[in-house]
Amino acid sequence: MNIHEYQARDLLRRHDLPVPPQVVASTPEEAANAAREFDTPVVVKAQVHAGGRGKAGGVKLAQSVDDARARAEEILGMQIKGLDVRRVLVAPAVDIAREVYVGITLDRAAARPVLMLCAEGGVDIEEVARLTPEKIVRTHLDPVRGLQPFAARAASFQVFSEGRAALGLARVCLRLAAAFAALDATLVEINPLVVTTAGDILAIDAKINLDDNALTRHPKLESLRDLDAEDARERKARARGLSYIHLDGDVACVVNGAGLAMATMDLIQHYGGSPANFLDIGGSSNPEKVTTALEIIQSDPNVRAILFNIFGGITRCDDVAQGLLTVIETSPPRVPLVVRLIGTNEERAREMLAGAKLETASGMDEVVQKAIAAARSAGEAS
Amino acid sequence: MSILLDAKTRVLVQGITGRDGSFHTQQMIAYDTRVVGGVTPGKGGQSVHDVPIFDTVASAARETDANASVVYVPPLVAADAICEAVVAGIQLVVCITEGIPVQDMVRTLPLVHAHNARLVGPNCPGVITPGAGKIGILPGNICTPGDVGVVSRSGTLTYEVVYELTRSGIGQSTCIGIGGDPLIGTRFIDVLQLFEEDPGTRAVVLIGEIGGTDEEEAAEFIASKMSKPVVAFIAGRTAPPGRRMGHAGAIVSGGSGTAAAKVEAFQAAGVEVAETPSGVVECMRSKLSIQ
Numbered sequence: 001m002n003i004h005e006y007q008a009r010d011l012l013r014r015h016d017l018p019v020p021p022q023v024v025a026s027t028p029e030e031a032a033n034a035a036r037e038f039d040t041p042v043v044v045k046a047q048v049h050a051g052g053r054g055k056a057g058g059v060k061l062a063q064s065v066d067d068a069r070a071r072a073e074e075i076l077g078m079q080i081k082g083l084d085v086r087r088v089l090v091a092p093a094v095d096i097a098r099e100v101y102v103g104i105t106l107d108r109a110a111a112r113p114v115l116m117l118c119a120e121g122g123v124d125i126e127e128v129a130r131l132t133p134e135k136i137v138r139t140h141l142d143p144v145r146g147l148q149p150f151a152a153r154a155a156s157f158q159v160f161s162e163g164r165a166a167l168g169l170a171r172v173c174l175r176l177a178a179a180f181a182a183l184d185a186t187l188v189e190i191n192p193l194v195v196t197t198a199g200d201i202l203a204i205d206a207k208i209n210l211d212d213n214a215l216t217r218h219p220k221l222e223s224l225r226d227l228d229a230e231d232a233r234e235r236k237a238r239a240r241g242l243s244y245i246h247l248d249g250d251v252a253c254v255v256n257g258a259g260l261a262m263a264t265m266d267l268i269q270h271y272g273g274s275p276a277n278f279l280d281i282g283g284s285s286n287p288e289k290v291t292t293a294l295e296i297i298q299s300d301p302n303v304r305a306i307l308f309n310i311f312g313g314i315t316r317c318d319d320v321a322q323g324l325l326t327v328i329e330t331s332p333p334r335v336p337l338v339v340r341l342i343g344t345n346e347e348r349a350r351e352m353l354a355g356a357k358l359e360t361a362s363g364m365d366e367v368v369q370k371a372i373a374a375a376r377s378a379g380e381a382s
Numbered sequence: 383m384s385i386l387l388d389a390k391t392r393v394l395v396q397g398i399t400g401r402d403g404s405f406h407t408q409q410m411i412a413y414d415t416r417v418v419g420g421v422t423p424g425k426g427g428q429s430v431h432d433v434p435i436f437d438t439v440a441s442a443a444r445e446t447d448a449n450a451s452v453v454y455v456p457p458l459v460a461a462d463a464i465c466e467a468v469v470a471g472i473q474l475v476v477c478i479t480e481g482i483p484v485q486d487m488v489r490t491l492p493l494v495h496a497h498n499a500r501l502v503g504p505n506c507p508g509v510i511t512p513g514a515g516k517i518g519i520l521p522g523n524i525c526t527p528g529d530v531g532v533v534s535r536s537g538t539l540t541y542e543v544v545y546e547l548t549r550s551g552i553g554q555s556t557c558i559g560i561g562g563d564p565l566i567g568t569r570f571i572d573v574l575q576l577f578e579e580d581p582g583t584r585a586v587v588l589i590g591e592i593g594g595t596d597e598e599e600a601a602e603f604i605a606s607k608m609s610k611p612v613v614a615f616i617a618g619r620t621a622p623p624g625r626r627m628g629h630a631g632a633i634v635s636g637g638s639g640t641a642a643a644k645v646e647a648f649q650a651a652g653v654e655v656a657e658t659p660s661g662v663v664e665c666m667r668s669k670l671s672i673q
Contacts, residue, residue, distance in 0.1 A: 106484060108564050108594045108631075111491050126636035143488045184483050213630060214483035217458060243628045247620070258562060258628025259536020259591055262617040263659055266641075269620045270658055278621070280628040311538040311545070313507075313521045314402075343521065343541065364542060365660055 001210045003224045004047045006089045008206035012190070015179035017172060019203045022091040031072030034090035035065045041093040044071045049229050050081040051124070058085065061093055086228060094202055099192035100159055101125055102172060104141070104180045106187075113141040113180060115152070115173055117159045121192025122205075147177035168201045169193070183221065184214030233296045240292045242281055249274025250304040251368075251375045252297040252335075254290070256281050256315045264309045267364065273372035276303045283314040290323025298334060304378040305336050307371035309364060312343030321349035328356055336374040340367035383582020384511035384556040385531070385573070386474060386502070387450070393517055394442050394451040394472070395420040396463045398430050402478070403454035406519050407431055410452075413522040415515035418446040439463075439470040450474040452508065452517045457481035460504060461490045468499040476517045477503035477567070484630070487565040494567055501567025505630065507537040507559035520544075520557060528553015530666060531577040533570060534589035535562050535596075536629070539617060539659065543589060546663045552670065555583040562629030564593070570600035578608050585611045585669055587662055588653075590644055592618030593632045597644040605651035613665040614648045614655045616641045 003011075006024045013019040023034035024047070035042045046058030053059055058080050062068035068090065078085045099121025107114040117137040118128060128135055139155040141147045152170040160166040172193060180188045187209040194202050215222045227235060237244035243258065247265070251273045255261035258280045265275040277297060281289045297303055310320050320341055327333065337358040341349045353360065359374070361367035393410065397403040398420025408431050411417050419434050419442040426437035436442035439451065451467045453460055453475065460479040467475045475494070482504050494501045502509060508518015512525035519537075524545040530552055534540040540559055547554065555577075560568050570588060577583045590597040597616065604612050619641040621627045623634040634640050648655045654669075656662040 106488070106564065109596075109599070111565050112488055113485075130637065143492050181485065184485055186484065211483050211485065212626075213457060213481045214485070217483070245622070245625050245627065247622065255538075257536060257538030258632060259534070259539030259589070259617050260542055262591060262621060262627050262632070263539050263542070263615075265621070266617060266619045267658055275620055278625075278627055311541045313538060313541060314519060342545070343524070363660070365658065 001212055001215065001225055002049045003208055003210065004049070004087070004226060005045065005206055006047055006087070007224045008208040009203070011183060011208060012179060012203060012206050015175055015182065017175050017179070017190070017203050018201055019206065020091055020094065022089050024087050025072060025090055026076070026087045028069045028073040028076065031088055031090050032065050032069035035062060035068035038090070038092040040064050040068065042068055042090050043093050044068060044075060045089045046075045046078065046080055046085040047087040047089055048080045048083040048085055049226070050083055053080055056080045083229060091204070094194060094204060095197040096194045097197045098195040100169070101191045102169070102176060102193045103187065103189035103191065104176055107140065110140055112143045115139040115141060115147060115155060115177065117155055117169070119159050121194065123191070125191065141177060146181055147174055149174060164199065165195055172201060172203070183208065184211045184218060185209060186211050233299060237279070237296055240289070242279065242289060242293060242296070244296055245278040246300065247275050247277050248302065249276045250302050250379065251371050252276040252300070252303045252306040253309060254279050254281060254293045254297070254306065255309045256283070256311060260309065260311060264364070264368065267368045268372065271369050271372055273368070273375065276300060281315070287319055287323035287326060290320055291327050294327050294333060303335055305338065305371045305375035306333065307367050308337070308339040308341065309367055310341045310343070312341065312346060316345045317341040317343060317349035318345040318352060321352040324358070325352060325356060328358070332357070335378060338367050338371040338374060340364065383580055384514060385576040385580050385583070386500070386556060386558065387509050387511045387515055387517055389514040390416070391450050391515060391517070392416050392418045392446060392448045394418065394439065394446065394448040395433070396439065396451055396453045396467065397455035398422055398433065398435060399425055400454055404430055406454065407433060409522070410516055413516050415517065418448050439466045439472065443470045443472060448472065450476070450517060453477040453479055455479060457483070461486035464490055464501060465493050468494050468497040473499055475499060475501045476506070476508050477501060478506065478508060478518055480505040482563065484564055487563070491565065491567065502558065503561040503566060505563040506561035506566070507540065509556065509558045511556045512554050518559070520559065524548055525557060526553040529555050529582060529584040531555045531580070531583040531586045532557040532589070533573040533577070533586065534559050535591050535631070536589060536617065539589060542659050543587060543615070543662050546660055547587070547666065550663050550667060552663065552666060555580060562631050564631040570596050571603045574600060574603055574608060574612070578610060583610065585613070585666060587666060588612055588614045590614065590616045591629070591632050592621050592627065592634050592641050593629070593639040595639065598647040601647040601651040601653060604653055611669040612653050613662055613669060614653050615659060615662050616644045616655065
C-alpha cells in the first residue's frame with residue numbers, strides 16, 4: 001500500500017526521525033494560514049501517489065502568505081500523472097548545505113533488506129541505480145538483527161567524511177531501519193535528507209510503502225489508505241475479495257489464479273486484441289464472486305466482450321456456472337460472453353450452461369480468439 | 383525417478399483440521415500419498431480422515447517418522463509453522479499459505495538454511511510426482527507419469543500447461559510450484575539443479591512471470607550448468623508497470639522485473655521461450671523428438 005508524503009512524515013516523526021513541522025491543507029486559505037503560522041518562506045507540495053511531483057510543477061516555494069495562498073490554489077487544481085491533487089503539504093523552507101538520499105527496501109535476490117545511501121539527494125534513485133550504480137552505497141541488513149550500529153556507521157562514513165555529519169546520518173539510518181521493521185514496510189525513503197547551513201539534519205521528504213500482507217497486524221496503518229486515490233472498480237473488487245486491475249482495452253477477462261490471469265491478458269494481445277483488465281477471482285470461488293466480477297467489468301464502458309477462463313482446482317466449475325446463470329437471468333450482460341470452464345466438475349457445468357445465452361470454448365486459444373472476434377463485431381455494430 | 387517427492391515420502395499436514403488442510407489431506411490420500419500425521423495445537427489425540435493429530439510437529443515427527451510437511455495455517459502464523467517444522471528436523475516443508483508478511487520470511491529463511499531443510503513456497507500449489515504422490519493442492523488427475531520436469535511460479539497457469547502436456551502424451555517426472563511471493567524458499571535455479579541431476583527427467587518446462595530477477599538467474603544457470611533442454615514461458619507481458627498482478631511478487635518496479643527483460647535473458651542463453659501456453663507444448667514436443 002502506498003501512503004502520502006505527509007502520512008509518511010508523520011510516521012517517521014513518531015519513530016524519532018528529525019522531520020520538520022507540517023500542515024496539510026485542502027484549500028488555499030488553509031495553506032495561507034499555515035504559512036502565517038510557520039513564517040515564510042514555506043514550501044507547498046502536492047500530495048498525490050506519484051513520483052516526479054517537482055518536475056510536474058507540484059512543489060513550489062512561497063515567499064509570503066499571499067504567495068502561499070496563490071501557489072496552493074495553482075497546485076490544488078492540478079492533475080499529476082492523471083491524479084487529482086486534493087491536498088498540499090505546507091512546511092517551513094530550510095537552508096540546505098548538503099543533501100543526501102537514504103532508503104531501505106527489500107533486496108529480493110539477497111532475501112534481506114538493504115540500506116541505500118547516495119551522496120546526491122533529491123535524485124531519482126532508480127535512475128542513479130541504472131546509470132551510475134557506483135554512486136550508491138549499499139549495505140544489507142542482517143535478516144534477524146536488522147541494521148547493526150557498526151554497519152550504519154561504516155556506510156555513513158562513506159557518504160560524509162566529517163564525524164558529526166556521518167554520526168548524525170548513522171543515527172538516522174538506525175532509526176529508519178527500526179521504522180522499516182516496526183511498520184512492516186517494503187520501502188522507507190528520505191529523499192532528500194538535508195544538512196542545514198546550521199549543521200542540523202532534517203528529513204524534508206519521506207516515502208513509505210507498506211506490505212499489504214502485514215496490514216492485518218497494523219489496523220491503524222490500514223486507515224492511512226487514501227480511497228479517493230484508487231480506481232473505484234479496484235476498490236470495490238478488493239472489498240469483495242477479488243483482485244482487479246483496470247486496463248485500457250475492450251476484451252475483459254475473468255480468470256482464477258494470478259498467473260493464468262496474466263497469461264490470458266497476454267494471449268488477448270498475442271491474437272491482436274486488447275485486454276480490458278486483470279482479474280483473479282481467487283481460489284474457492286462462490287457464485288457471488290462471479291456476479292460481482294461481472295458487475296465490476298460491465299461498469300467499464302470500453303468493454304465489448306467478456307471471456308471466462310477458469311481452470312478448476314479448488315475453484316469448482318459448477319459454482320462459476322451457477323454464478324453465470326444467475327447473472328444471465330437477473331441482469332443479462334450488455335456484451336457477449338465467451339466461456340471456457342475446465343477441471344473440477346466441468347461436465348456438470350457444461351450441462352448447466354447448455355442452452356444459456358453464451359458462447360463456449362474448450363481451449364485457451366479458442367476462448368481468447370472467440371472473445372476478440374465478438375468484441376470486433378460489437379465494435380463494428382456500434 | 384523424480385525430485386523432492388517419491389512414493390516413500392512420509393508427510394505431515396500442519397493445520398490439518400482447518401478447511402483447506404482437511405480437504406487437501408483427503409485429496410492427497412486419494413492420490414496414494416503417505417500422509418502419516420497432522421498437527422493442530424490443542425487437538426492432539428484426535429484424528430481426521432483416519433490420520434492421527436498431534437499437538438506439536440516435534441511429537442508428530444517422533445511418532446510417525448515423517449520427513450516432509452505441508453503448511454495450511456493462516457498467514458500470520460505460517461512463518462512460525464515453517465520454523466517449527468525445520469527445528470523438528472523435517473527436511474522438506476511445503477508452504478501453501480498465501481499472504482505471509484514478507485519480513486516474516488526475511489527472518490525465517492536463515493533458520494531453514496541453518497537446519498539444511500528445503501522450503502517450497504510460500505504461496506505455492508506444492509509438488510506432485512505423478513503416480514507416486516503429491517504434497518499440496520495440485521490436481522492429480524491432470525498429470526501423467528513421464529520424464530518432463532515442470533517448475534513454475536504460479537498455480538492455475540501450471541495446471542493449464544501440465545494439462546496440455548498430458549493431453550499431448552507428454553508425461554511429467556515432477557511438477558513443482560515454487561510460489562508467487564517475493565521471497566521464497568526454493569528458486570528456479572535450485573529446482574533446475576535437481577532436475578539436471580535427476581536421471582528420470584529428460585527436459586524441463588519453466589514458467590516464470592514478471593517481478594524480481596529469478597528468471598534471469600535461471601537463464602544464466604541453464605547456459606552454464608545444464609545439459610537438458612528447457613522451454614520457458616513468461617506471464618505478464620501486458621502488465622502495467624508498478625502494479626502488483628495478484629501475486630505479491632509479480633510487480634515491475636523501477637523498470638526491473640519486466641517480461642521483456644526475462645524473455646531476452648532466456649533467448650540470450652539459448653533457451654526457447656514460447657509465446658503462448660499451448661506453444662510450450664509444441665516447443666517441448668519438438669525438443670523431445672530432436673533428442
